[in-house]
Amino acid sequence: MLKSLIIIFILHFSLSLQSQENMTLLEQQKLIIKNLSGDIELANGKTLKARSTKEERKLSREYLSEIIISIGLKPEYHSYKMPNINPLVDLLFNPFKGANIYTILPATTESDEYIVIGAHFDSKRNCPGAIDNGSGIAITFGAVSRLADLQSRRVNIILVYFDQEEEELVGSQAFAKKLKKEKLNILSVHTIDTMGWDSDGDNAIELELPTEYLKSIYVEAGKKLDIPIYTTKVNSTDHHSFRELGFNATGLTDELVNGDFAPFKDTEKDTYQTVNFDFITSSTQLLYEVIKTEIE
Template identity: 45%
Template sequence: MKNLFKKISTVSLLLTSFLCFSQPQVISDNNITLLQQEVLKKLTGKLPIKNDIYIKQRASPEEREITANYLSEYLASIGWQLENHFYRTSNGNPLLDLCLQPMSGINVAAVLPATIKSNKYILFGGHYDSERDCPGAIDNATGVALSLAVAFKLTKLKERNINFLIVLFDQEEDGEFGSIAYAKMLRKTNREIHSVHTIDMMGWDQNHNYGIEIELPSKELKELYESNAKEYNIPIYSTSVSSSDHKSFIDEGFNAVGISEEYVKRDTTPFIHTAKDTYETINFEFLVSSTNFIFNIFKKLAQ
C-alpha cells in the first residue's frame, strides 16, 4: 500500500512537472492591467478621453486629433520627449489634390533617450485610428495600450544603452498613410534604426495559449522572437501578413516585424472592423502577458 502510494505520488509529481513545463509562463502585472484598462476605456468611449468628451470611434480628423492629443499628453507625463510628426500626402495627382483634400494626419512620436550617448534607436508602436462606425477596441486600441505600457516600463530601467522611439500611427485603416509617411521621413534622418516593431491587434486569445503571430519578420528578428518565446513557452509562428504598418518600414529597407494575436490561425477577433469590436471583448490577461513578453525583449536589447 505504502509502495503503491509512493508510486502514485512519483507519477503525479512527474505529471505535474510535465504540465507545468508545457504551460506558457504567463507574466501578470496588476499595475499594468489597471493602466491598460484606463487607456482602453478612454480610447473606446467608455470613459471621457478629455473633460466630458467621449469618442465612439477614432476615424474622423477631429476624433483622430483628440486621440493624438491624449496619447501625446500621456507620453509627456511619463517623461518621454515628444516629436510628433504632421504629414500631408498627395493623392498622386495635383488635379485630384485640388478636388479632394490631400491626406493629412498626426503620427504621435516620442523619444526616451538612452542613459549613455547613442545614435541607435529601437522603434515600436501601432496605429491609433479605427475603422468608421467601430470602437476599434482590439483593432487597434490594444496595440496602443501595449505600446504605452511598454513605454512606461522602459522609463523604470536604470540603464538603457539604446534610445527608444515610440510611434503611434494615424490612418492605418485608410491605407497605412501615417506609417508610410513616417517611414519615408525617417529614412532621410541620420538616426541609426536597430529595429522596428509594430503591434496590430493583441486582445483575443480564445484558446488560452497566449500565442503570438510575427508578420514578415527579418531573419534576425524572427530568431530573436522565437528564442524568447521558447523561454516563456509561448507558441509563436511567423506569417507573410503584410496588411499593416510593419510593411511601410520593410518597403523602406528597415529591419522590421509586425506583431499580432494569432490572425492566420484564426484565433483572432471575429468582430474586426465592426461595431462589435468593443472593450468587453478584450482578453486582458493575454494583453498583459504579451506586453511583458515584448518589454522583456526590449530590456535585453537595451542591456
C-alpha cells in the first residue's frame, strides 16, 4: 500500500513539473503564490492557510524544494538552532529551530564568487502571506529561472528562502552566519520582501540601506526599465542580518516609506486576489537586470 502511494505521488509530481514547463514565467509565479497562500491545494492535497506553525513551515519547505527542482537545481536544507534574545523565553520554552532552503546556480566558468538572492517564506500566524512574502518567493524564483537560461555567468548565484523572518529574522541570521563561517566570497546580497502592491501603477520600488555600489546599479537598471528607485533607511527585514556581518547587502520592497504599501500585511486579508502581477513582472525584470549586470 505504502509503495503504491509513493508511486502515485511521484507520478503526480512528475506530471506537475511537466505541466509547469509549458507555462509562461508569469503563470508559474501566479501558481507559486496561489500554492503558498492557500488559494489552491498543494500537490499532496494539503492547503497552506498560513506559514507560521512548525507543520506549515515544514509543508512550505517541501513545496519550495519542488519549485527549485522544477528549474533543474538541487535544493539543500540548512537546519539551525538559534538562542532567543530573551534568556527567560529560551529557558522556559525552546530556542529557535528551523531550516532555510537554498540552492546554487553555478557559474558557467570556474569562479569562487557568489551573489545571494533571498526571500523569507514564513508568515504571521493565520496570515495567508500572499504579498508578505509569497511575492518575494515568486520574484526571486522568476529572476533565477531567467538567469539559469543565460549562456554565460561568471559568478555563482545562491537562491535562498529564509525561515522565521517574522521571528526576529532568525533564519537569515543563521544563514548569514553560515556564509561568514564558510568564508565564501560574497559579492552582494539582495533580499526581497513584500513586493506585490502598487496602487498607483508606477512600478516604483524602495531600496533599503543600499551600499553606493548597489544603489548605482539599481538606479541604472531603473532608468533602463523606467522604474523609479527610492532609497530608504528601513532596517527591519532580512538584509539587516547580512549587513550586520559586513556583507554588501540591500533589501527591496514596495513603497513602505512613500506610503504605497500593502495594506493587508500581517492579516488574514493578505490573499492571492490582492497581488498586483504587473508589479511582480516589473520587479522580476529589475532584479534580473541588476544580477545580470553583476555576473556578466
